[in-house]
Amino acid sequence: MGGSLRVVHYLNQFFGQIGGEDQANTPCLVKEGPVGPGLAFKAVLGDQAEIVATVVCGDNHMGENLEESSAAAAALVAQYHPDILVAGPAFISGRYGMACGAVCKAVSRELGIPAVTGMSEDNPAVEIYRAHAVISPTGKSASKMKDAVQAMAKLALDLAAGREPEPGDFFAQGKRRLVVREHSGAERAVALLLDRLQGREAITELPLPTFEKVPPAPALDDLAGATIVLGTEGGVTPVDNPDRIEMSMATKWGRYTLEGLAGMDPAKFTASHGGYDNTAAKQDPNRVVPLDVMRDLAAAGVVGTQAEFFYTTAGNATTVDNAARFGREIASDIRAQFAQKVGVVFTST
């Protein structure tokens, strides 16, 4: 059909008709056309859109490595050049919800197309993915499939057409959008305070964000046998800042050698971080990257070895997303070199 939108559908092993729990480890595969609930979508979408392919993946396979597996799924999706991705619905199923959310996020990011899924409000994946996927509120189980498909199809068509969906049609994403108000922030602040003092409903302009909880890694049980890696967000770099790490709103990190150095030589290193006065750090970069002390500790046998490089970025007005990405990438880099018994001393300014 000339004008019809191309849809790829993502399903788990069960709805994708591979099998039950025993097939939850199935790696991602593709089936042509609609499968299972895809047929219900086909009926609702009619002439407007066509499910050209269905990507199926086992919930456990996804769950074991969300980042990698959702990227793999997105790559499969990409092959079909779709206009929209539809995933699930997952209803209350937590693992399936996480998989749908992760695939939607990856597809949005890689392909820049709308990605719609459906979950019940108590699916734990809602909180995690609401900002990264458009999630239609559904009932708790597949007995509500008909309603879910209806709602998801409407959302998908709205988004594909560039229409703003109704606020009730999807879980609020908490995406912040800039607006120009008629009144100044000061006028609004005094008005808001008077609302509170006079017992009227006081509506905040900024609902408090929640932060992802990151469990710390277990402590090193053998410091004397461990390697210590130094890192900093203090913006200490080689004097020429070869990778041009920005001193504010940084988009990158660097890894630089410490080989042959007993300490951080101010002739070789500088500090470039807009959030604090760099004078003392430039005079003696050991103040921010304590290599001199670490060398002493290694020599005294308190720690096993000192890694011969350090990681750095400037943590000044860094977006949380970038900071999280730096963390993942640096951790990955460390792991690639040290399989075990490694600790990181990361200094902050």
Next chain:
Amino acid sequence: MKLELAHHRVADLSLQGPTRLEEGCLYFDPEDVNALLPAESAIFIKNLAVATPGGGQRMAPVLDVVEPRAKAEPDQGAFPGFGSSPQGAGQGRTHVLSGMALLAVADLPGAQEGVVDMSPEAADFCPFARTLNLVLDLGVKPGASRVAADHAVRELTLGLAERLASLARGQEPERLEIWERAPLESALPRVALVYLVQSQGDLRRTYLYGHPVDEILPTMLDPLEVLDGAVVSGNFVMPSNKTCTYIHQNNPLVRELLTRHGHELNFAGVVVANEMSRMADKERSAAMAAGMVRGLGAEGAIINQEGGGNTITDVMMLCRRLEGDGVKTVLVLNEFAGEDGTTPSLAETTPEAVAIVSAGNNDHRLELPAAMQLIGQEVIPGVHGVLRGPISLPLGRLHSSTNQMGFNNLSCVSL
């Protein structure tokens, strides 16, 4: 205390002498500025320029912005503590050249300043896109220390601000803005303003009656002192969310609270506190400031932020303490929600922060057209493109765009 701000609206700015204020037009002979600059100064003047709303001029990096003011009494300084006795702001008559601003443009090492843009597209986003600006394009002499240059820029800017406004002495103002705080009414709720400033080292400093406030313990100011030059900015670390001198002089929170005083609320007072660099100092400051708010008998308090990063801790500490004391708070905060608005807007929160006014998202990306005239640097960090041409920049690089005294009209909504 009674303060009379005598507004002389400047509708036109000309760099043709002789220097005079005549029928709403400020004429300034550029030669006259040399009288304000000692020969041994760490800085030199490259140029003077006029930038008009909609005129398409672009200035970067802009350091401070100051409103020209002079006391009617020639012995009194408009910025007490800078070349004049460090006391006495907030009373008597002060001449104001309204509708205009003085902009200092200089490439000061260690400053991280941004853009003032006069294109129509920038009008909503940059408050000084809307004022008639006299621009000082300054250079730092080779070998001069950045601290000496910083002081020299400030001395020149404040000195010129006073010189220009002194032209209005003896002239009838267009209007008089008179403030005299009536005694507190028992029936109305008492409200305090917790006035946070950022003073954390060279080039990121605020001055109270000429005194750097890096190490101060919380103190109090009469609202009228705030509106009359007691607070001066030397903060050049983040263009969008700092408080420049112009905004201290025209503090919108003070003005709004004074306007409502005696009507819906009692404006009980202003507690000034610095955003401290060390944790213990933050704790001390928050505790003492909260104590002062209690001492004022306040039932409500507005807390602003200046800057970002570690300063959010000061704000949240204060919020937590005050709410714990039964004082209802409103915070005025900017956001760092990422370019697509999906990352957490704040680096720190406290559950008590239930009422926040947003000053907008610093990461929101703006496209601005080519400049009709460029004053300053060809490129500055954080802005994509050569400044003469069309540019793309986050709001964080636009001067005073997300000012957290609530000076601008930007905000965010959640989708």
